[in-house]
Amino acid sequence: MFYLIIAALVLLFVVIGLLVRAQVLIDIFTKSSEKRGGLSNQINGLLFPVFFVFGLAGFIWLTVSSKKYYLPDSASIHGVRTDELFWITMAIITIVFIATHLLLFFFPYVYQFKENRKALFYPVNHRLEFIWTVIPAIVLSLLVFSGWKVWSDITSEAPANSVVVEIIGKQFNWMVRYPGNDLSLGKHNYRKIDELNTVGIDFSDKNAFDDFMAGEVHIPVNKPILFKIRARDVLHSVFAPHFRLKMDAVPGMPTKFWFTPTITSADMKAKTGNPDFTYEIACTEVCGRGHFGMRIPLVVHEQAEYETWFKAQQSFLSKNPDYLKMVPDNLKKLAEESIQNNKKSTSVASLNKVSQSVAKSN
Numbered sequence: 001m002f003y004l005i006i007a008a009l010v011l012l013f014v015v016i017g018l019l020v021r022a023q024v025l026i027d028i029f030t031k032s033s034e035k036r037g038g039l040s041n042q043i044n045g046l047l048f049p050v051f052f053v054f055g056l057a058g059f060i061w062l063t064v065s066s067k068k069y070y071l072p073d074s075a076s077i078h079g080v081r082t083d084e085l086f087w088i089t090m091a092i093i094t095i096v097f098i099a100t101h102l103l104l105f106f107f108p109y110v111y112q113f114k115e116n117r118k119a120l121f122y123p124v125n126h127r128l129e130f131i132w133t134v135i136p137a138i139v140l141s142l143l144v145f146s147g148w149k150v151w152s153d154i155t156s157e158a159p160a161n162s163v164v165v166e167i168i169g170k171q172f173n174w175m176v177r178y179p180g181n182d183l184s185l186g187k188h189n190y191r192k193i194d195e196l197n198t199v200g201i202d203f204s205d206k207n208a209f210d211d212f213m214a215g216e217v218h219i220p221v222n223k224p225i226l227f228k229i230r231a232r233d234v235l236h237s238v239f240a241p242h243f244r245l246k247m248d249a250v251p252g253m254p255t256k257f258w259f260t261p262t263i264t265s266a267d268m269k270a271k272t273g274n275p276d277f278t279y280e281i282a283c284t285e286v287c288g289r290g291h292f293g294m295r296i297p298l299v300v301h302e303q304a305e306y307e308t309w310f311k312a313q314q315s316f317l318s319k320n321p322d323y324l325k326m327v328p329d330n331l332k333k334l335a336e337e338s339i340q341n342n343k344k345s346t347s348v349a350s351l352n353k354v355s356q357s358v359a360k361s362n
Helices: 002-029 039-065 077-110 126-154 265-272 303-311 321-326 329-361
Strands: 163-170 173-178 212-214 217-220 225-231 236-240 245-249 255-259 279-283 295-301
Touching (some): 039 077, 163 217, 163 245, 217 303, 265 295, 295 303
Antiparallel strands (some): 236 279
16 A cells, blocks of 8 residues: 555656646747746646655654664663753754755745746845844754763763773674772783783783683673773774663773663563563774674673672683783782682682572472
8 A cells, every 4th residue: 555655646746747848848839938937837836845745744754663763761871861862952953954944845835936026135134143043053052061961971980889891892802801809900911912811911910810801791780880991903882772882992092981771681671572682782883894793792680690690700810820920929829819719709609509590490
């Protein structure tokens, strides 16, 4: 049915075009074209508002039918404010767009050529110019200020109790590093990068002894999260659309972004009705041939679940004890103690996890 309507409209416009063309030819042969105006002028004038009405209807239909492709509700606190600002801006732009096009398409019809009509010479109106300059300037200033306020809040110093996660981009994957039980990330040095130590952890810093790597990003809900972002080779961009998060990863220039997630992965699965739903971080900066596959899952847990996952992680040094040789002699004992403590905590966490699984199954 839809395609039949489209075909009928196209055919209607073709017929009108042929009629106008025929009228022009008649005017030429009868020499009535010396007299401006006529049927073709009226048809052209009428087509302007007709085109506006059909165009507006198409615009509304496309907007409504595309709603299912919009992003779902924001899963972060600042994302709600971002969405509000976006829709306010869209509402203002839409009103101005429709109003200006209403004038643009109806003026040719209302003021089409007529023999007895004379144009009014109206060279200047300072009051009118003042109004249409000042009002847009005020509206745009308010929008810019509102956007700046949201952005400055996002990029301000993260709360002291934030969960710190380091995200490093390289062609063509994301690498993730967490601080251990000391909750302080160790230093990094690009000269330390090798086949295993892909992020360049610097083991001359005691805070690095309990740092661990993760194949996914895991964060707790309703707690501030600080992403420390950097790139190892070329420009990348950290993009988590459900949290309205986007920040470039720039080689040699660390960036950051903090936010507070409000919906767990489990709750979002229930909300979307999709049991396979997964948050993800993707790269939105074209960084080479493998750019399309540069993504990593992100899981939002309840606090207890996150703590269980966190305690079960093995530190990089515990997994790779050969790197003890890179630890300064005066810190080797501390590093060995950190490895032993990590092994004990992960063993306890594994036992607790098994016990919880058995309890659930019973």
